[in-house]
Amino acid sequence: MPPPPDPRAVFLNIPYDEGFHGLYVAYIVGLFQLGLVPHLASEIVGGDRRLNRIIQLIQSCRYSIHDLSRVELSSSPSAAPRSNMPLELGMTITWQILNPDQHTWFVGESEPYRLQRSASDLNGTDPNIHSGTAEGVLRELRNAFPRDKMPSVPDMLAVYRFVNGFLDAILYKNGTSNPFDRSVFMELCWISKTLADLIRHSKPEVQEL
Amino acid sequence: MPKSVHITAPWPTQEEIEKLFPISKARKKELQALVDEFKAQLSRREDASVTPIAAEKRRKRASAA
Numbered sequence: 001m002p003p004p005p006d007p008r009a010v011f012l013n014i015p016y017d018e019g020f021h022g023l024y025v026a027y028i029v030g031l032f033q034l035g036l037v038p039h040l041a042s043e044i045v046g047g048d049r050r051l052n053r054i055i056q057l058i059q060s061c062r063y064s065i066h067d068l069s070r071v072e073l074s075s076s077p078s079a080a081p082r083s084n085m086p087l088e089l090g091m092t093i094t095w096q097i098l099n100p101d102q103h104t105w106f107v108g109e110s111e112p113y114r115l116q117r118s119a120s121d122l123n124g125t126d127p128n129i130h131s132g133t134a135e136g137v138l139r140e141l142r143n144a145f146p147r148d149k150m151p152s153v154p155d156m157l158a159v160y161r162f163v164n165g166f167l168d169a170i171l172y173k174n175g176t177s178n179p180f181d182r183s184v185f186m187e188l189c190w191i192s193k194t195l196a197d198l199i200r201h202s203k204p205e206v207q208e209l
Numbered sequence: 210m211p212k213s214v215h216i217t218a219p220w221p222t223q224e225e226i227e228k229l230f231p232i233s234k235a236r237k238k239e240l241q242a243l244v245d246e247f248k249a250q251l252s253r254r255e256d257a258s259v260t261p262i263a264a265e266k267r268r269k270r271a272s273a274a
Contacts (some may be wrong), residue, residue, distance in 0.1 A: 007218040035220040039227065041238050063214070096210075104214055142252060147216035156252075162247050173236070186230035193226045194244050200220070202251060202271045 005102055011064040012055055013088045016042070016180045019023040022069060022164060024179060025188065026134035027065065029160045030141040031048050033199065034153050037061070041088075042180050055091060058103070063145075064092050067108035069132060082152040086119060106144050108137070136158050151199050159195045163188065169180050 009029055014024060026159040031038045039061055044053045058064060071082055089105070096103040109115050109127040116123055128144055130136030167179060167188075174183045197201040232240070252268060 008216075008221055031246060035216060035218065037221055041273070105210055125210060145216050146211050146213055158251075159247070162243075162250070166243055173239070183232075186232055187236065188246065189230045190232055190237070191240050192245060193221065193223065194240075195247055197220075197223070198244065198251070198271075 002056070003114050005060055005062040006037070007062045008035060009061040009063070011061040011092075012035050013064060013066040013085050013092070014038050014040075015067065015070040015082065015085065016178075017070065020067075023067070023130070023132070024138040025164045025167060026160050026187075027141070028188050029134050029163055029192045029195075030138045030156055031145075033138075033156045033159065033191070034141060034147055035196075036145060038189065040180065040185055043182050043185055045182070054088060054209050055095075058088070058092050058095055062103065063107045064103065065108055065128075065144075066092065066105060067111035068115060068118060068127070069108060069130070079164050105204040108140065113172045117171050118146065123141075134164070149200065151196075155199050159192070159199060163191055163195070168192075170189075 002013050012024075012027055014020060014027065030040050039057055039059060040048070044057055046053060066085060068085055068089070071085055089107070092105050094105065096105055105203060107115065107122065107125055108131040109126040109129055112129055115125070115127045127138035130140045135153065135157055138153050138160065142153065142156075170184055170187050171177055171179060174181060174187070176184060178184070179188070247270065252271065
């Protein structure tokens, strides 16, 4: 058996594509604002098979979010369906069924009822509908992970806009155009965490549950 | 699966985050400049929306944090 999961760790199963950059930043910023710590498959290093590393990462995280909003046919001429995210959700569900106290998963979607068409086996699961917007992601994170002293959506949005506004500069400094790159992810985490602390300490009047 | 989970775990510390996501000292200094810029923006936004006395109190709280 692997060691118990980190109670603040959230595995992010998201599409690594250009149309998702903004929502990716929103997930990172939003999770830190709620005292949680995002983890991505791209952050793990090592020569082990990628699938094994992903399983280990899922096992080490108490929560996971599977954003299926971009599960669609790719735009390339061969138009293959994008199966990585449903595959990783399937692995997570299996892990959770075998270890119900060790893991809780959530599904993100952009539209109501889309999940019923793309993955009808998940009927009965209430996805978190973010409408494809950063504000929607932040709202749904607050809905999924309520806690004492959580910031308001406008405060979360202000941090998101600030961090997202510097994404190009962070990419440039890391010599990449890929925001999912490990070094960029780590810097986004560092700045998001620091700004989350700043908001939390400057707003003692934030909502108590 | 539940629709929501109430989080009770303690807030992560800066030390924990720096261990999980190590970045160089030089880069951290550059990122800290961005944080300071946000801090200034936050302060200006609050100053515009509250009375001078409340703004001063907030500034003191932020600098003490």
